[in-house]
Structures are given as structure tokens and as C-alpha cells.
Amino acid sequence: MSLASASGAPGRPVGLPSGWAVAARQLRAVKILFPFLVLIAIWWAIDAAGNFSDRVLVSPKRVFDTVIMLISHGVLAEYVSTSLKIIGIASFISIVVGVPIGFAVGANRYAARSLEGFLRFLQGVSGIAWLPLVIIWFGFTHTTTLAIVIYTLIVPIIFNTMVGARAIPEQYELALRSLGAGRLRLITDVYLPGALPSIVVGLRLGMGYGWRALIAAEMLVRQGGLGDLIFGARTSGQIDRIIGGMIVIGALYLLIDRLLVQPIENLTIARWGVLRK
Amino acid sequence: MSVLTVPTGRPRHKVRLLNRLAWFLVPAAPFLIVLALWALAGEIFKPSRQTLPPIGDVVAAIYELAVSGQLATNVAASLYRLLLGSLLGLVTGVIGGFIVGLNRKIAETLNPVVVFFNAISGIVWLPLMITWLGIGTALAVFLIWNTVFFIVFQNTALGVQLVSEVYEQGVRSLGGSRWETLRSVTLPGALPYILTGMRTGLGFGWRALIAAELVGAASGLGTMIFDAAEFHRSDIIIAGCLIIGTISIAMDRWLLLPIERRTVQRWGLVADAEKER
Structure with a gap:
């Protein structure tokens, strides 16, 4: 941008390249929004044509108004924060506890074999069944x-840490050890980077x-949260609250996935040059 | 391997045999440990039957459920829904995945909508669908279809996109029709991805299904454990969870894994299926 203004000849609009960038970004935004606009239009048309009762289907505008109302009254913030707090605490505990367990088990092939079946079984019994x-x-x-x-x-965290730790070639560990690396060095330089993508x-x-x-449990426990x-x-x-809530749930999940989980994934792949598949 | 190595001494041979035995038995260890802890907890804390029933009660509950025919009815109801929902999900997902995978324009246009609806696939639809479809099979089938569809759809689209164009051009230049190319090049090429999608999709x-049955069905394994909770019959809940896990493992082991392995072998492709040890 600064480069463009420095070389810009007099009379020529200075911010042209940046203007192009903005236009390109707007075009991208339109491209992303376009299919949603079509969907909303269809929804609106169905609602207008069908003359449904409010307990079956409401117009997009009603949903929009409801979401605005929930936001302005602070109700939504409360529901959202309850859900986010639980998923945040749960992820933290799962990583802090699950990753070391995964490494400990992955270090021994008997332990790995013994836990594999057990973890598969646990994964088969979904949390909600308990x-x-x-x-x-x-x-x-x-x-x-x-x-x-x-x-x-x-369960998936332990399982994948274990798989990741098992997949590290033994030579790396042996090479570092023969150069005199201690246990801590092995963890920070071999195990962690090797298993991180997994x-x-x-x-x-x-x-x-x-x-x-989380959503399913909140539906049944009924103590706040988006499921509730x-x-x-x-x-x-x-219905307006249900559809509005669904949209919020989807948007929130995408936000977490795109802003938190995916950057971490890209970072590990870029940092250690490991490609999936 | 053991055939090639000449046993050099008795003790060594014995050790190897012992190792093999351990290798074979070791997957049972975590289950036995949990059982032991369970029995121990019962001895030490003397919890009420509702909090933690003795192991014998759970075994008796499984027997009771099996003999009375309740188990068969509920398992059949759950599996029927799963079959119907997954089949629908598989068929629509593969067709949709092909359409999108073969056409870049459609793929780009639809992608944002797919990403969003994938984020709310499954249980999030429960409240809305109870109002629209009522409680019953249609509800559960919809939720399973919705879950399986997006996973299969995305995997199929990816698989189709990744099939090398050279193969398609090869068959076409030999006079193969469009249909012929799809059938003999694109489909087998994408198959490992489709199957991986199917496997993951069935897990979700x-x-x-279990979550849907907790509130949205009159029969099925989820309903069984949820009804048991009303009478504080923990033995039935635990029995139900064990059965849910066993069925899930059995499906993966004896149905999906063999199919996946066969296709992967048949077309000489390596999917990221787990390596056999």
C-alpha cells in the first residue's frame, strides 16, 4: 500500500491497488454470502406461500428480530458463555490429561495394544449414552x-496422541540419545513435534x-447453554428461537474451528512440514 | 518369523511363547482393570444400587433384557433406523459428492452452505425436527441421514477431485464414454474416500441415533437407557452402554473394516486406514 502511494503518478488515484484489494475482498464476501441469500429467499418464499402457523415455520425476519432481541437483552450472551465455558474447560482438561496419557501408553507397544481396543470401545459408547x-x-x-x-x-485425543507417538521412527529417538540428549530434550524435540499433527x-x-x-447434554440437563x-x-x-439458536450454534462452531483449531493445525503442518495424506 | 528362527535354547523359546501369549491377551487387560476397580469401589464405598450397581446386577440385567426379548426389540429398532438413515446418507452423499466433485463452479458456490450445515449436522436439528416430524422413526432417520450425508458428501467430493485427470483422459481417448469413465475410473478412484467417509459417518x-432416541423415540437402545434412568435402574443403563459399545465395535470390525480393506487392496490404493500390526 505504501509502495503504491510512493510510486503513484500525480493525478492517478493513489489508493488504487488497495482499492482493488478491497473490491476483491468484497467479491469474496459476496461469493460466500450469495448461496445463503438464495436459501433465505427460498425460506421466505415457502413461508409466504404456505401460510404456516407460527409454531411450524416463521419468516427469516422474525428469526432475525428474535436473535437481535436475545442479544440486546443479554440472554444470548448468557447461553453462549455457559456453553463456551464448558467446552473450554473440557478441552483444556482433555489436552492436559489426555496427551501425557497418550504418550505414556504410546511408549510401550504392549500398553498401546492393550489400550487400543479399550479406547475404541469407549468411543463406541458415545458420551451421551452415559x-x-x-x-x-x-x-x-x-x-x-x-x-x-x-x-x-x-478419548480421540488419547487415541491420536498414542498413534502419533507410535508413528515416530525410532531412529530419531536413537539419534538424539546417542548425541547425549536427555529425556526432556527427547520430549520437546522428538515426541512432541512428531506427534503434534496427530x-x-x-x-x-x-x-x-x-x-x-455438549449440545445434546444441555438439551437434557436443562441448566443453560445453547442446547437448553x-x-x-x-x-x-x-420456532424463531429454535432456528435462531441453530444459526448461532453453527456460526459459533465455525468460529471456534476456523479461528482456533484450524490455525493450530496449519501452524503444526507449516512448522514441522508434515502433510496429512 | 517364528518359522525361520531356529530355537537356540529352551528358555528363550519359552519366553517367546510367553510374549506371544501376552501379546494376544493384553487387550483384555484394561477391561479387567476396570472390572476390578468397579468391584473394589463396591467393597470400599458400599454405594447404593442406584449409584453403582454390583457387576452381578448388570450381568443379570443383560440376561433379563435378552430373555424377555426387550433387548432384541430395541436393538432391532435402533439398527433399522441406523441402516435406513445411513443408506440414505450414503446414496445422497455419493451422488451429491460426484456432482460437486466434477464441477468446480458448483463446488465453489455451494461450499459455504455445506460448511455451515455440516457444523450443525445431527443432534442440533432435534428440537426443530421434533416439531416438524414428531417423535418416531422419521425423526431418528432424518438425524442420521443428516449426519452421514455431510461426511460422505465431503469425502466423496474430495476423492473425486483427487482422481488424476490422466486416467480419465486415458479411458476417454480409448473411446470410453462419459458414463464409462465415471464408472471405471472416477468411482473406483474415489472409493477409498467414500468408504472412509462412510466409516466416520457411521461413527457420528x-x-x-442414541442421542435422538433419548428423547425422540418410543423404542431403541437410547430409549431403553433413558427409561431406565427414570426408575434409577443403573444396572440397565450400564448394560445398555455396554451393548451400545459392543455393537459399535462389531459394526466397525466386521462390516466396515473388511469392506474398506478389500477395496483398498483391490485398487491398490492406500487410504489412511490403520495399519495392521
């Missing part, structure tokens, strides 16, 4: 939701499962 |  039992244990509380989400998140894959999969488990928002609205037939 | 679908 919900009735956990409700008996902890009642209808946030602890219950948190327990379910951690259970769902930690760990991130596990985190991403875990977030996919965990986010859904949309499921609670069902009982009173507030 | 099974979770979505």
Missing part, C-alpha cells in the same frame, strides 16, 4: 455436562464429537 |  447414569451421580448440574463432554473429547487431528475430531455431545436454548424453546413452540 | 450417526 448421560442417564451421570445424571444419577451428579444430578442436573453443569458437572454432569462437563463430565460428558470431557469423556467425549478425551494430536491436532484428535483435537479436531474430539471437538466435532464434543460440541455435539433451542430445546427449551421447543416446549413453548418458539 | 450412531452417536446421533
